[in-house]
C-alpha cells in the first residue's frame with residue numbers, strides 16, 4: 001500500500017485543482033428558461049443530502065460565473081445529473097459560447113421555467129433556499145420541490161475525465 005504523501009500547497013491553485021480532482025463526483029447542470037433564452041451552469045461541486053426536511057442540495061458556483069447572474073433570481077431551477085454517455089453533452093453545456101450551449105440539445109422545459117436534460121440519470125426541480133459567500137465561490141443551497149429518476153446510470157467525473165460506474169461485486173453493504 002502506498003504511503004500518504006503530504007505536500008505544501010500554498011498559492012499553488014493548479015496543485016489544489018489536481019488534488020481535488022482525485023475526489024470523484026457526479027456532474028450536474030442547473031438550467032432555466034428565461035423569456036425564451038436557456039441558461040446552463042455545469043457543476044461537479046453539486047451535493048445531495050444536505051438536509052432531508054427541508055429537502056436541500058448544495059452547489060458551489062464561481063463568483064465569476066455569468067450564468068449564475070442569470071439564474072440566481074429564477075423562481076425555479078432545473079437540475080439534471082448527467083448520465084452515462086453524456087460526457088460530450090456536458091462539455092457542450094459548459095462551453096464558452098453561452099448562446100450555443102443548447103443547440104441540438106434535447107430538453108424538457110417545465111412551465112415553472114426549470115429546464116431538464118433528456119437522458120439524465122436524475123432530475124430535481126429546485127428553488128433557491130439561501131446563498132452564502134465561500135471564498136471565490138457562492139455556496140448555494142437549493143430546496144428540492146419535485147424529483148425524478150431516469151433509467152440511465154450516472155456519469156462520473158474524476159481526474160478531469162468522464163468515467164463510468166463499475167460495480168465492485170465483491171463488496172456487499174448490508
Ligand SMILES: Cc1cc2nc3c(=O)[nH]c(=O)nc-3n(C[C@H](O)[C@H](O)[C@H](O)COP(=O)(O)O)c2cc1C
Pocket residue numbers: 027040041042043044045046060061062064065066067068090091093094095098157
Ligand atoms: C465537468 C465540469 C465541472 C464544473 N464544475 C463547476 C462547479 O462546480 N462550479 C462552477 O462554478 N463551475 C463549474 N464548471 C465551470 C462552469 O460549467 C462554466 O464553464 C463556468 O462557470 C463559466 O461559464 P459561465 O460564465 O456561463 O458560468 C465546471 C465545468 C465542467 C466542464
